[in-house]
Structure formats: C-alpha cells, structure tokens
C-alpha cells in the first residue's frame with residue numbers, strides 16, 4: 035500500500051513525492067533473516083496479547099539443550115560418548131551413549147527452565163516428573179533420533195511436541211496430559227545436527243527455521259515461513275524391508291520408480307524429513323511383517339512431524355487416516371505407520387491404502 039506523507043497532502047502545489055512502499059501490517063511484524071532466536075521469540079510473544087511467556091521459555095530451554103547436545107554430537111568421537119551402552123531402551127532397541135546423554139541434557143534444561151511439568155521421552159518408560167508442579171506444559175521428546183547413525187558421523191536430530199497440561203496444576207502430570215491427540219499440540223519441532231545445525235518449529239502459525247552459528251552460540255532466523263513443494267521427486271524408505279511391505283505400498287513405490295523418481299534414505303528420520311521438506315518428496319515407514327504397527331512412535335516422532343508438515347502445506351498419514359487424527363491409545367510409546375511429505379505424493383499413497 036502507498037501512503038503519501040501528511041505534509042504533502044496539505045500542500046497540493048508542492049511537487050509530488052516519490053511514493054514510499056509501506057509493508058502491510060503483517061510484514062511490519064515479520065523479522066528479517068539473521069534475527070536471533072531470542073528476539074524472534076520475544077517479538078512473536080508480543081503478537082499474542084495474553085501470552086505470559088511460558089511457552090517462550092520452553093522454546094528457549096529446548097534451544098539451550100539443543101546447543102549442548104550439538105556440542106556433544108560434534109565432539110562425540112573425541113569425548114568417548116559414542117558406542118552402545120550395552121543396554122536397551124523401553125522400545126527394546128540398543129541404547130547409544132549419546133541417546134542417554136541427550137536425554138539427560140533435555141530433561142535437565144526443561145527442569146531448570148521451570149515451565150515444563152513433565153517429560154515423556156523415548157528413553158524412559160514412564161513419564162519423568164520435573165518437580166515443577168505449577169508448570170502448565172508437558173513435553174514429549176525423542177532426544178536423539180537416528181541412533182544407528184550416531185557412530186558414523188551422519189546427521190541425527192531431536193524431535194519434540196509441546197502440550198498444555200489438562201490435569202490440574204499443583205500436582206504431578208498424568209498420562210492424559212500426553213494423550214490429548216495430535217491436534218492438541220501447541221508447538222512442535224525438531225533440531226537437526228547436520229552439516230549445519232538447525233532448529234525448525236511451529237506454534238501453529240507456519241513453520242520457521244533457525245540456523246546455529248557455532249562461534250556466536252546463537253540460533254539465527256534463516257528460513258522464514260517454510261513451505262513444502264506440493265509435488266516432489268524423492269521417495270525415502272528402507273527398501274531392505276520391501277518384501278515385508280504391504281502390497282499397496284509396493285504398488286505405490288513401483289509407480290515412483292516407473293516415473294523415475296529418486297530414492298534417498300539416510301536412516302535418520304529428522305534428516306530424511308528435513309531434506310524432503312525443502313526439496314519435496316515422500317518419507318515412508320510402513321507397517322512390516324516384523325513390525326505390524328510400524329516402527330515410529332506416535333507421540334514424539336509422528337505427531338510433531340505431522341503438525342509441522344501440515345503447517346508447511348504438506349500431508350502426513352498412517353494409511354488412510356491423517357496422523358494428527360489418530361487417537362492415542364494408553365500406550366505412551368505407541369507406534370504407527372508413517373507416510374509424510376508433499377501433498378500430491380502422500381495423497382496418491384493415501385488413495386491406494388487398504
């Protein structure tokens with residue numbers, strides 16, 4: 035919109051001023067690339083008149099733990115925290131030292147921050163109470179995703195979902211606080227420890243990406259308003275499971291190959307998801323004969339990534355059903371089949387689903 039200056043409107047004989055473009059209201063509130071995460075969070079908070087800053091503090095706590103985990107990941111080979119623990123987590127999967135380390139770092143940061151009442155982590159069977167019984171939020175988290183890639187210096191990540199607790203404050207959080215369903219998430223995101231470290235999150239108003247600047251120790255806004263292309267050229271799955279995939283998934287993948295789409299699979303969900311978010315594509319972790327419910331966990335892997343993808347204009351389904359509409363069972367570590375990515379590709383898969 036163009037606004038002549040008030041002085042000029044009065045003096046009609048004066049030479050016409052050069053028009054100055056004024057950004058629309060929303061644009062004036064938008065912050066430029068390079069803005070620090072802290073400033074971004076503060077500014078966003080002022081857009082919600084009743085915001086009390088608790089969610090902002092939670093995001094700060096997650097970013098802080100992310101910086102610490104990033105440091106540990108970067109020097110893991112030197113500091114001897116790579117390798118298997120020789121123990122299994124609640125999923126019966128081999129626990130890596132960095133899985134444990136990351137879990138400790140996130141729990142500590144969320145406890146010290148004061149706003150998080152309880153944490154549901156992939157690494158702990160039960161809900162972890164932080165002792166902040168007045169905290170209004172709970173966090174479901176996969177502290178380190180892509181464990182099998184830890185020891186070989188390949189990108190890994192953290193995935194998180196934030197809920198406002200529904201049980202009465204003043205006491206410990208309960209399972210119902212985590213079992214509200216995907217549409218109840220107030221924020222969700224991930225941190226990618228990759229060739230650069232990024233924090234990507236949503237509070238339900240689009241998706242924003244921040245890149246970590248190591249020497250300054252800060253996340254900076256680098257990717258405002260991320261949108262996934264509606265169509266894509268990439269399919270990402272573990273083809274070693276081909277013989278165990280449902281027939282409709284094999285049929286879909288065959289058409290991908292007939293159309294000469296590109297196969298790309300890191301084996302770290304965050305990394306595969308992040309690539310497809312920017313390039314367009316579909317990530318698939320179907321049910322298999324060995325894993326009839328799929329492998330990925332609903333509460334701290336699929337729900338948060340589904341919220342992000344919908345905010346970015348993409349789609350996430352378990353087959354026919356939108357991931358965010360899947361009702362959680364009482365199992366806090368529930369698994370579901372997961373198909374996520376560009377709308378056109380995922381809709382095609384969904385139409386073929388049994």
Ligand SMILES: O=P(O)(O)OC[C@H]1O[C@](O)(COP(=O)(O)O)[C@@H](O)[C@@H]1O
Nearest residue numbers: 176178179180181182272301302303
């Ligand atoms: O080795 P597979 O069966 O392809 O599974 C890979 C998937 O398993 C995961 O590693 C599971 O996550 P965790 O490492 O957090 O257990 C995903 O990151 C990845 O997409």
Ligand SMILES: [Mg+2]
Nearest residue numbers: 176178179180
């Ligand atoms: Mg994981």
Ligand SMILES: [Mg+2]
Nearest residue numbers: 156176178179
């Ligand atoms: Mg994990």
